[in-house]
Amino acid sequence: MLLAGGFMAVAWAIAIAGGVSGPDARWRTPVFVVSIFAAGFGAVLLLGRRAPTWLLFAFPSVTAVLICTPPLVSQESTPAGSILLVWPILFAGYLLPERIAWATLGVSLGLLMAMALRVHSDGTVASCVEVGLSLVATAYITVHLRRHNRTLVYRLHQEARIDALTGLANRRAFDDLLERDFTLYQRRGDPLSLLAIDVDHFKRLNDRAGHPAGDAALAALAAVLAAQVRRGDIVARVGGEEFAVLLTDCPTGVAQHRARALRAVVAADSAAWPNPITVSIGVATVPAHADTPAGLVTAADTALYAAKAAGRDTVATAS
Structure with a gap:
């Protein structure tokens, strides 16, 4: 015009x-x-x-x-x-x-x-x-x-970035935050750790008590995890009964200690729930166990499988 x-x-x-x-x-x-x-x-x-x-x-x-x-x-x-x-x-x-x-x-x-x-x-x-x-x-x-x-x-x-059941970040948001924190690691060199968390025998809980009871347990677990992390750490629900905790500026030894503390807190707190639960946790760290975001997730998942194979309700670290 x-x-x-x-x-x-x-x-x-x-x-x-x-x-x-x-x-x-x-x-x-x-x-x-x-x-x-x-x-x-x-x-x-x-x-x-x-x-x-x-x-x-x-x-x-x-x-x-x-x-x-x-x-x-x-x-x-x-x-x-x-x-x-x-x-x-x-x-x-x-x-x-x-x-x-x-x-x-x-x-x-x-x-x-x-x-x-x-x-x-x-x-x-x-x-x-x-x-x-x-x-x-x-x-x-x-x-x-x-x-x-x-x-x-x-x-x-x-x-679109928040899990409706737990109020935590969902898988899409977690992937974006992982990329962001990995970029910060590349700039600063601070170690970045990932805890892969899975509820033990969750299918058994759903079959025994029903899916509403399973949802209640997941929501309660999310609240416990969110209360135990530092400001700046990320807690996300990345699957059905799978959670992830992204720990910034956290070397392997500290991540192992925090994973054991989380496992113990979940076991102690859930003892008072209608349906107590336990969790298995896999620990992986950049640069000790991976050098890419996808590699870090794979290493933490592999460690999680090792924890479940070891009898569940335990913590394992990526080799």
Whole structure:
């Protein structure tokens, strides 16, 4: 719109300069400048691979100026022409920062006020007031809907990363956090340990007491694990009865000690539950047992299988 409107206005300005009837001479230079600027603006947006941020931010206001330039120069205005100001406000409200939307509204209202003062025709002031109220309502509704949508997107994003039963991070979130912490390990060199935790004989519990009882045990176990880790450590439910604890800046010896403490706390606390449980834990550390995130998970799982093979309710460390 800027490109086409700009070139049309340029042609009009040239025609006026050539003697065609139109606004008086003092308006010809401003019209010509606005036309050239609008045409260049549109060309950059259309032809440029990536427009500068300031150019995108200025786009709605420049569009509003281009829309209002003809009626300001010709001193003739129509409601249909003025209502086009809704489009730059919609663009700014949906696609640009909120402050740009309000700035565009301010520019548009200022242009409407200038039109009401300059254009001398019946109903011009009333028309500008009506259009101005429409613009205010459009800006408010657009910004409100965008805030609401942003809240919904954030909530959906969080729900997609949180296990519904336990409130812990799910497998997707755990994988992302593991990649993040592994990157930090590569930068700083601090050891990173992983505890792979599995509930012993969980299928037997479900068969004996029912799935609601199994879900209650998992939720209670999640609460115990979350209460025992340090701030900055990650607890996640990565499978049915499988949990993972990611320990930052934690060498193998400390991770083994914390794994044994967790096993003992779970056994002691669950003794008072309707269905007591025990857990087996596998311990692995970067760089002692792996040098990639996937390798760390594999090493911890292998150690977990060794703990279960050793009789369960115990801790084993990757070799």
